[in-house]
Amino acid sequence: MxxxxxxxxxxxxxxxxxxxxxxxxxxxxxxxxxxxxxxxxxxxxxxxxxxxxxxxxxxxxxxxxxxxxxxxxxxxxxxxxxxxxxxxxxxxxxxxxxxxxxxxxxxxxxxxxxxxxxxxxxxxSRGIAVLDALCARAVRSLPDYDIELVETHHAGKRDAPSGTALSLLETVESERDASERVHGRVGDSPRDADEIGVHSIRAGAIAGEHEVVLAGDHEELRLTHRAGDxxxxxxxxxxxxxxxxxxxxxxxxxxxxxxx
Missing domain, CATH: 3.40.50.720 (NAD(P)-binding Rossmann-like Domain)
Structure with missing residues (x-):
């Protein structure tokens, strides 16, 4: 070295x-x-x-x-x-x-x-690395909760979902079998139990935000990382x-x- x-x-x-x-x-x-x-x-x-x-x-x-x-x-x-x-x-x-x-x-x-x-x-980002570890733990601990992922970036970002979102999705899928990614929703679209909802927002000069939502019948957990710069x-x-x-x-x- x-x-x-x-x-x-x-x-x-x-x-x-x-x-x-x-x-x-x-x-x-x-x-x-x-x-x-x-x-x-x-x-x-x-x-x-x-x-x-x-x-x-x-x-x-x-x-x-x-x-x-x-x-x-x-x-x-x-x-x-x-x-x-x-x-x-x-x-x-x-x-x-x-x-x-x-x-x-x-x-x-x-x-x-x-x-x-x-x-x-x-x-x-070191914070994203920690978010990824927390996400794995949350999915293991809450096996029956619905999962949605929302990522937000600046208007000029080309790829969607972001690479970070894809990495987080891989972590979720490694902890939960038989999951299916659903990108956005439109029309008559009730949620299936095995879905992972994925949503990409592009606006302004936002450096980067990722939120993983786990929701049960009576509570929800939101894990969020925002990059300010x-x-x-x-x-x-x-x-x-x-x-x-x-x-x-x-x-x-x-x-x-x-x-x-």
Whole structure:
């Protein structure tokens, strides 16, 4: 593992996007990190202080020449898979928070993880990790309660349900057999006992909210997480980057980061 007293050489993809900017800002506040490359598909609207944004088309060459210890990626599925391939070729650890990946993208990440340490998380919030654990416990403890999940994000978010919502749903389904996801309701639609209702809201500039509702005949339990600022996700991604750099090849989870 990278010596904590040494600077961690960091690469950032999608550097002009919402999360790319957050990662660069968070890294600038952490003396342990040195940004050695930052790439984007499009140039920034205005200069980003102390960081040169270079073309994503040059990523393969840059990641080989600049020798980062780890790359942090928040982009789009096709780009993420391409960056992971390049990092595997260069022997560089890869952290990604991209969601909406299909089976072909996941196969490429699995292949990359055979050559480099790779960590993908739908959400880098420590609070979400705790919510996931609480959700599992609640579903086990309340086996006959109805379950609904509501997730809310900014108007520009492309994938629905969110990657975090899908992860929470997988947790619910791991604790309850024979469940069926129902996305929204319209018309004559009474609830079946084995349903898990899933609802996605897109509005404004909301950073992220997830609520799991468990309801019985005489009570309800609501488990809610709200992110007030995207900085919390950037901080978690950098925690993951620092933890991952220097590890053996393999696929790692964010839960391993917060448990150490």
């Amino acid at each position: 990278t010596d904590g007293r040494r600077s961690i050489r960091l690469g950032v993809t999608g550097a002009t996007g919402r999360m790319g900017r957050e990662v660069l800002a968070a890294a600038s506040d952490r003396p342990a990190f040195e940004v050695v490359l930052a790439v984007a598909r499009s140039p920034p609207d205005e200069p980003i202080e102390a960081v040169e944004i270079e073309s994503a088309d040059a990523f393969d060459r840059l990641v080989a020449d600049r020798e980062p210890h780890v790359v942090v990626d928040f982009t789009a599925p096709v780009s993420t898979a391409t960056y992971a391939d390049a990092c595997a070729d260069a022997g560089v650890a890869f952290v990604t928070g991209t969601t909406g990946l299909d089976d072909s993208h996941e196969r490429r990440l699995r292949a990359a993880s055979e050559r480099i340490p790779l960590l993908r998380a739908a959400n880098f 995207r900085g919390v996700f950037a901080a978690g991604a950098l925690d993951a980057a620092a933890w991952l750099a220097g590890r053996d090849p393999g696929r790692y989870a964010f839960a391993e980061v917060i448990e150490t």
